[in-house]
Amino acid sequence: MSLHLETPLVPSRPLSLASGQDVWLKLDALQPCGSFKLRGVGLACQAYARQGKRRFVSSSGGNAGIAVAYAGRCLGLPVTVVVPQTTTERARQLIRQEDAEVIVHGSAWHEANAYAQSLLTDDAAFIHPFDDPLLWQGHASLIDEVVISGFKPDAIVLSVGGGGLLAGVCEGLARNDWADVPVFAVETDGAASLAAAMASKAPTALPAVTSVATSLGAKQVCQQAFELSQQRPIHSHVVTDAQALDACERFLLDHRILVEPACGAALALAYAPSEALKAYQSVLVVVCGGVTATHEQIREWRASC
Numbered sequence: 001m002s003l004h005l006e007t008p009l010v011p012s013r014p015l016s017l018a019s020g021q022d023v024w025l026k027l028d029a030l031q032p033c034g035s036f037k038l039r040g041v042g043l044a045c046q047a048y049a050r051q052g053k054r055r056f057v058s059s060s061g062g063n064a065g066i067a068v069a070y071a072g073r074c075l076g077l078p079v080t081v082v083v084p085q086t087t088t089e090r091a092r093q094l095i096r097q098e099d100a101e102v103i104v105h106g107s108a109w110h111e112a113n114a115y116a117q118s119l120l121t122d123d124a125a126f127i128h129p130f131d132d133p134l135l136w137q138g139h140a141s142l143i144d145e146v147v148i149s150g151f152k153p154d155a156i157v158l159s160v161g162g163g164g165l166l167a168g169v170c171e172g173l174a175r176n177d178w179a180d181v182p183v184f185a186v187e188t189d190g191a192a193s194l195a196a197a198m199a200s201k202a203p204t205a206l207p208a209v210t211s212v213a214t215s216l217g218a219k220q221v222c223q224q225a226f227e228l229s230q231q232r233p234i235h236s237h238v239v240t241d242a243q244a245l246d247a248c249e250r251f252l253l254d255h256r257i258l259v260e261p262a263c264g265a266a267l268a269l270a271y272a273p274s275e276a277l278k279a280y281q282s283v284l285v286v287v288c289g290g291v292t293a294t295h296e297q298i299r300e301w302r303a304s305c
């Protein structure tokens with residue numbers, strides 16, 4: 001049995017009226033730990049447990065770390081998440097509430113990650129936030145569920161951080177013979193690592209991540225995401241932090257669900273489609289969710305950008 005839930009696929013009247021298209025939402029914000037991450041992380045943790053691993057280590061202070069903590073609790077295996085001092089008290093609390101051990105180490109993520117790697121023993125599995133074929137295989141279940149529903153979208157809109165969700169959705173499309181469906185891959189200014197790679201036609205590292213959408217904050221996308229962008233229809237789109245934050249506010253009013261700006265990025269394009277997206281009649285938006293930003297935080301960010 002999988003650790004993630006089958007999530008609702010709902011037509012959105014507010015988004016359809018705003019964009020002039022038929023907009024459908026895949027509500028992965030409703031996964032038990034609040035984001036799509038559980039699909040891939042749950043499958044990876046189950047696979048590593050079957051291989052004999054007895055504990056899990058993560059260095060993500062975001063939704064990936066929370067999903068590993070949740071998966072470990074469900075499987076009865078201990079989880080250690082190493083986070084840098086910059087990780088908010090709220091995120092630490094969300095990990096601890098899943099009974100995982102939180103170790104605070106270093107002033108930046110690479111120091112926390114190096115320490116996490118040093119904790120790996122033969123019986124431990126490191127769960128990467130986006131770069132592992134098991135994660136993509138798990139994320140692909142999102143598309144399987146859409147296929148079973150009988151609704152085939154003309155285009156898909158989703159957010160990109162390190163590209164794990166993109167790789168998983170493309171795997172789901174491929175394994176269901178939907179490889180012709182184009183994907184609109186949305187990032188925020190200051191976290192646009194896929195846009196940079198596609199512009200230079202090579203994997204490219206950003207000098208720094210400056211967006212408030214911290215869950216999109218991978219300096220470089222995984223190789224798989226880059227290769228897909230060269231092989232199948234993927235449209236890169238970049239929105240501002242302000243547009244992503246406004247989309248969070250609007251979505252909260254329209255659908256009563258609070259999501260992170262990382263998810264607001266995809267919603268921003270769906271509310272105000274680009275010329276390229278307007279060419280499609282029915283659009284599926286992956287509402288990837290995210291639990292690390294409070295409404296108060298979203299308002300504060302908006303006031304200062």
Ligand SMILES: *Cc1c(COP(=O)(O)O)cnc(C)c1O
Pocket residue numbers: 035037062063064129130159160161162163164165166215216218260262263288289290291
């Ligand atoms: C992780 C995450 C993303 C980005 O996913 P990648 O697989 O890193 O591209 C987007 N939104 C939310 C809420 C996330 O947690």
